[in-house]
Amino acid sequence: MTTEYAPIPVTVIGGFLGAGKTTYLNRLIQGGLPPDVLIIVNDFGDINIDAALIDYQDDNVMQLSNGCICCTLGGTLAEQLAQALRIRAAPGAILIEASGVADPARIADIARLSRRLRLAEVVCLIDGSQARRHATDPLVGDAWRAQVLAADTLQVNRLAPGDKRELEQWLSDFNPRARIECETEEAPADTPVQPSLSPRPSSPASNRTASHGHWHTFSLSGRGSIDKARLAALIEAYRDVLFRAKGFMLAESTDDIELLQFSGDRLHWQPALRAPGETRLVFIGIAGERFSAFEQAVKTLLENPSSSASSE
Numbered sequence: 001m002t003t004e005y006a007p008i009p010v011t012v013i014g015g016f017l018g019a020g021k022t023t024y025l026n027r028l029i030q031g032g033l034p035p036d037v038l039i040i041v042n043d044f045g046d047i048n049i050d051a052a053l054i055d056y057q058d059d060n061v062m063q064l065s066n067g068c069i070c071c072t073l074g075g076t077l078a079e080q081l082a083q084a085l086r087i088r089a090a091p092g093a094i095l096i097e098a099s100g101v102a103d104p105a106r107i108a109d110i111a112r113l114s115r116r117l118r119l120a121e122v123v124c125l126i127d128g129s130q131a132r133r134h135a136t137d138p139l140v141g142d143a144w145r146a147q148v149l150a151a152d153t154l155q156v157n158r159l160a161p162g163d164k165r166e167l168e169q170w171l172s173d174f175n176p177r178a179r180i181e182c183e184t185e186e187a188p189a190d191t192p193v194q195p196s197l198s199p200r201p202s203s204p205a206s207n208r209t210a211s212h213g214h215w216h217t218f219s220l221s222g223r224g225s226i227d228k229a230r231l232a233a234l235i236e237a238y239r240d241v242l243f244r245a246k247g248f249m250l251a252e253s254t255d256d257i258e259l260l261q262f263s264g265d266r267l268h269w270q271p272a273l274r275a276p277g278e279t280r281l282v283f284i285g286i287a288g289e290r291f292s293a294f295e296q297a298v299k300t301l302l303e304n305p306s307s308s309a310s311s312e
């Protein structure tokens with residue numbers, strides 16, 4: 001005799017690097033997520049920073065790091081899901097936070113193809129202050145547009161109030177079937193440690209098309225401290241190829257572990273609440289000589305590091 005289970009609803013949370021996926025997930029949790037939800041977090045880097053930032057019971061947070069679940073880790077996701085459904089009571093729902101370079105449509109397909117799962121929704125987070133730049137950026141435009149097109153809901157944050165109507169119209173021309181939710185704010189809620197960085201310098205003309213295969217990530221970990229001002233200067237200097245930096249670092253100036261966030265045009269540090277006792281930083285950018293030079297320069301900032309890198 002076979003028992004029929006109701007398929008488990010799966011929500012895919014996608015969006016570009018730093019678009020606000022983890023922040024959105026934490027808001028869902030704070031809003032009262034039932035305790036039987038399984039959260040799967042895919043971080044492109046080999047250290048899963050997002051999982052450490054998600055405020056949910058650890059047993060129900062599954063981490064997939066060092067690659068992207070929409071391609072190299074796709075099989076891993078399917079296997080881990082199948083195993084999770086075998087060894088534990090079936091979750092009431094599954095939330096998948098995709099990596100910032102993933103095509104959420106491919107992850108949604110995994111849910112569509114399983115009899116045990118039902119695709120509930122694909123949500124795409126958008127940093128409203130960066131939307132037009134990302135959409136037209138020759139390096140990342142394809143990835144950004146694929147994410148927007150895959151969405152049932154476009155969840156926009158960091159949008160200047162005066163831009164709301166125009167951006168909504170522009171997004172709905174892009175993806176007419178998506179529901180659009182815009183959150184406007186006069187100024188970013190986060191306090192930048194330093195003034196907003198200057199506009200992103202244009203990249204060298206050659207080899208500007210970054211498909212999924214052109215991302216590179218490296219991480220740094222160790223007990224040494226880092227000089228914030230020198231790191232900020234390097235991030236500023238390599239912003240043409242660096243798209244995301246995040247993680248925990250022991251700051252030389254304060255001797256505290258702080259959370260570093262760099263996305264869009266903003267770099268800032270804030271006190272780290274659930275920090276590991278050492279520096280753990282992840283950097284994601286476009287593979288090539290410039291990103292390698294950035295990697296070498298960053299690595300000289302941390303004493304006695306243990307580091308690793310990978311590309312896709």
Ligand SMILES: Nc1nc2c(ncn2[C@@H]2O[C@H](COP(=O)(O)OP(=O)(O)OP(=O)(O)O)[C@@H](O)[C@H]2O)c(=O)[nH]1
Binds near residue numbers: 017125157158188190
């Ligand atoms: N002002 C403001 N900042 C936000 C909002 N959502 C996210 N951020 C900031 O944007 C940065 C990245 O946010 P995350 O939630 O980590 O973004 P993410 O999409 O999970 O990042 P990746 O997983 O690395 O792609 C952090 O500094 C957040 O504080 C928002 O609604 N308003």
